[in-house]
Amino acid sequence: MSLTAMLIAAGCGNNSAGNAASNGSPADTPSTAAAATTAPVAGKLNIKVSFYPMYEFTKNITGELADVEVLIPAGTEPHDWEPTAKDMADISDADVLVYNGARMEGWAQQVVDGASGGKLITVEASKGLEIMEGTEEEEDHDHAHEGGAAAGEAEHDHEAEHGEEGHAGEGHDHGGLDPHVWLAPALAIQEVRTIEAALSAASPGNAAAFKANSEAYIAKLQQLDQEFKDALKDTKRKDFITQHAAFGYLAREYSLTQVPIAGLSPEQEPSAAQMAEIVEFAKANNVKTIFFETLVSSSVADTIAQEIGAKTAVLNPIEGLTDEDTKNNLDYLGIMRQNLEALTAALNE
Structure with missing residues (x-):
């Protein structure tokens, strides 16, 4: 070799990593994942997020207007993590699940499939980005x-680098895709916009605040990109x-x-x-x-x-x-x- x-x-x-990624501008239409078919949530949102970057982005959008809890504990390698039965129950009880997608979370598709037609809103933050x-x-x-x-x-x-070596259903198998979009600030901006759009649809009463918080955080990401x-x-x-x-x-x-x-x-x-x-x-x-x-x-x-x-x-x-x-x-x-x-x-x- x-x-x-x-x-x-x-x-x-x-x-490419999305039409607007190179200059940090917003995507034309942020994705709201499964939120479009789910009724708005009354009261304070109960949000579960998969791992740390999703927590960071989501918390900066919601501030104190939602309860945001990360599923994967601090110090744990996300590629290795699999949800327990209790984790799955906690996710089912939540209003919203925010995850990166692009096969970063090998368990997420099972949750998304199970949430179809239910109250859980699932938000794939990388949705709409062209994944390498x-x-x-x-x-x-x-x-x-x-x-x-x-x-x-x-x-x-x-050809996928480890497509033949991965094991279906394991959290560390990305299926040959590179999910690490959050490490480019311009793409992190697009993930923030996607999460904000979904949360605003889920909680219309807080939409203005979510939008303002999102724009304030995006300004920081744009500065970082520069x-x-x-x-x-x-x-x-x-x-x-x-x-x-x-x-x-x-x-x-x-x-x-x-x-x-x-x-x-x-x-x-x-x-x-x-x-x-x-x-x-x-x-x-x-x-x-x-x-x-x-x-x-x-x-x-x-x-x-x-x-x-x-x-x-x-x-x-x-x-x-x-x-x-x-x-x-x-x-x-x-x-x-x-x-x-x-x-x-x-x-x-």
């Missing part, structure tokens, strides 16, 4: 990525090595290329040959930082860093908060700025 077979480039063929496939590049690597790979320069065969654009546009290099292939949307938005050690699942272990090729690439391109992530072991990144004399640093996919994040009062915006600082440093070494 050539090294390029392991690269997930910033572009993904003709699969977890693809492998098949071109030869003769150009050696001098100075970093430009976004979208490679052709892809659109910070990423300004910091990353003129970096010395454009490629970065990361342990988990979670940063394809972020890379594409800012004309970068992620070189993932493993695939879309954090638990996916690279082969010895893949490890050797990553080491070869890192040495040839004078890579000085190998990124790992929170919530999973850094052993693979540590091994490669030791082999080439590089350091490791965190690039956080924000799939859940750690105890340290909570202690330091970090949220999505704060962690994304930490990611930007880490990326900027590594790309200018």
